[in-house]
Amino acid sequence: MRAVIVYESMYGNTHAIANAVAEGMRDKACDVTVLPVHRATAECGAHCDLLVVGGPTHVHTLPRPATRRSAVEAAAKPGSGLSLEPAAEGPGLREWLPALAQGDGAQAAAFDTRMEGPTLFTGQASHGIAQRLRRRGYRVIQPVQSFTVSKQNQLSAEQTERARTWGAALAFSAGPFRHDRPVADLIPVDAEQ
Secondary structure, rough: EEEEEEOOOOOHHHHHHHHHHHHHOOOOOOEEEEEEEHOOOOOOOOOEEEEEEEOOOOEEOOOOHHHHHHHHHHHHHOOOOOOOOOOOOOOOOHHHHHOOOOOOEEEEEEEEEOOOOOOHEOOOOOHHHHHHHOOOOOOOOOOOOOEEEOOOOOEEEHHHHHHHHHHHHHHHHOOOOOOOOOHHHHOOOOOOO
């Protein structure tokens, strides 16, 4: 089975979760490509068996240009201890998902990272991701998942292990499908990592 995981990450937590999901899928013999959203094309979900999309929760939902700017400003403050991911300031999932090629019933899954606490207070970006995937014709095959970070912006080992376990469950749910076009063909060669 071939899978593509597209993620948006500001401080690296969503990136770490995307990698852990990929590890869980690879443990089940899946061919997995992990892409930051700035490297993802509109076609990257068209020739894989499963498209997994994840992003951070900002103000209850997907990041917007204004919330990205706020995150950049927070990282720039002296003593913040935060470091930005490459291209964190650029367009994210909110801009990429509407341009995504039609899924025509292709399989997908959604996850997010968010602060610890009840979703009533933190929000959950994965619901918005799943809704946008459905609008593009994808079939979301598992309930959305949230992975929490502490107030100190740290992922626990427990959250990373949960992501690996979820990745393995996704591989099982998606089944042993095969496509004839390598996922690597869908990634621009000159794209900066």
